């Protein structure tokens with residue numbers, strides 16, 4: 156019966172679906188995703204954010220809603236709103252301190268439920284924070300959202316760049332379109348070149364370079380996004 | 394038949410087994426593990442390093458042996474040696490570009506094989522680079538190596554600290570001993586306090602504070618360890 160409800164973000168949707176991926180953890184993928192969501196919402200767009208980073212769900216903390224819970228209305232789930240963004244995260248459904256050990260079918264069903272049973276309303280943009288690397292979640296979402304545009308986040312370092320490319324390639328394998336690269340933590344101790352390297356190898360543009368910045372780091376901990384200015388608002392700007 | 398060979402690092406071993414974990418990716422766990430291994434080997438100790446970070450196997454690159462392969466001799470596997478350290482990594486057994494999708498039983502068997510069929514010889518220290526967070530690998534290794542001493546790596550940030558604590562707690566659940574915390578990327582844009590916070594919550598000492606340093610970042614990319622001086626050699630110094 157529940158299968159009757161259509162998933163509103165598939166082919167034919169008016170919502171722009173943007174999935175943010177990376178090759179390894181710690182490059183700031185969740186930070187970039189959250190800041191982009193807030194930047195777009197601040198311009199008046201209706202924005203949803205699915206935190207699909209099921210093992211490292213940091214999105215709620217970054218947006219300052221670490222303890223927020225969705226509201227159940229009938230068999231619909233209403234997502235909490237943070238800084239104008241409707242957010243859903245696996246973190247809202249697990250007890251803190253319980254390691255999440257999700258495997259294949261449960262993961263797929265959970266993602267499907269996030270996209271089908273969570274009521275986002277009509278969205279201009281749906282952002283997804285993917286887990287770093289290539290794995291079940293990326294493949295599942297590739298199947299559920301073949302029309303998604305994929306943004307790859309990397310740091311300037313060569314090691315991050317080489318695994319970032321792989322994530323872009325896997326996204327392409329599921330038929331998604333890689334639209335560009337965001338180089339994060341630029342201009343500091345992590346050197347330079349990684350963003351350009353990934354962009355070159357994937358044959359896509361560098362959409363933005365976000366500097367290594369104490370303000371960004373502190374904002375993440377405080378749960379108050381800095382909205383990195385137009386540098387990050389532009390990349391996927393409709 | 395193969396099960397006849399005993400795993401040499403279980404209870405009663407003369408080898409000191411040190412497992413390095415973290416709460417999330419990108420805190421420098423692999424870097425810290427590699428540098429510690431090289432530092433100990435440089436003092437004349439017989440050191441082995443098992444890269445158990447099966448999804449993000451960066452150890453070979455950090456040690457400058459990204460293309461090194463083990464040697465098969467009969468049914469024994471001889472690990473390559475880098476900077477005096479005998480290293481084994483899943484990266485040595487997969488084609489570059491092939492995403493590794495490992496699940497439960499295969500993961501367990503692979504870890505068991507690394508610890509049983511790889512010939513390390515008599516080691517003074519066996520280091521293990523665990524995946525970030527809590528998952529199948531951590532649980533498997535907890536079962537295979539209950540006598541391991543666990544070091545938790547975090548950055549100074551609050552967000553990293555809170556998930557780092559969880560990894561320490563899970564390690565304890567499998568009967569392992571958490572011996573201390575290493576705070577990495579200290580003294581730069583990532584603020585301060587994370588290492589002390591994890592140490593306090595786990596009731597263990599801060600073993601070392603490693604500064605955010607362009608030399609460390611560049612060394613990782615070049616595959617030439619800087620051997621962060623005695624700051625990192627001391628933590629688990631036997």
Ligand SMILES: Nc1ncnc2c1ncn2[C@@H]1O[C@H](COP(=O)(O)OP(=O)(O)O)[C@@H](O)[C@H]1O
Pocket residue numbers: 177179180181182183184185186187211213287339340341365366367368369371372373375376417418419550552553582
């Ligand atoms: N541009 C930046 N400058 C400084 N710190 C950053 C920047 N981007 C992210 N961070 C910090 O780095 C850490 C990792 O970021 P996170 O978004 O959690 O990475 P990922 O999602 O890739 O694992 C966080 O603590 C975050 O606050």
Ligand SMILES: Nc1ncnc2c1ncn2[C@@H]1O[C@H](COP(=O)(O)OP(=O)(O)O)[C@@H](O)[C@H]1O
Pocket residue numbers: 179180181312314315344415417418419420421422423424425449451525577578579603604605606607609610611613614
């Ligand atoms: N103290 C440090 N200062 C500067 N860069 C560092 C430091 N420690 C690690 N790095 C860099 O940060 C990145 C993440 O480190 P890595 O060891 O791969 O993390 P993890 O194993 O936790 O995912 C690497 O590119 C590494 O070179």
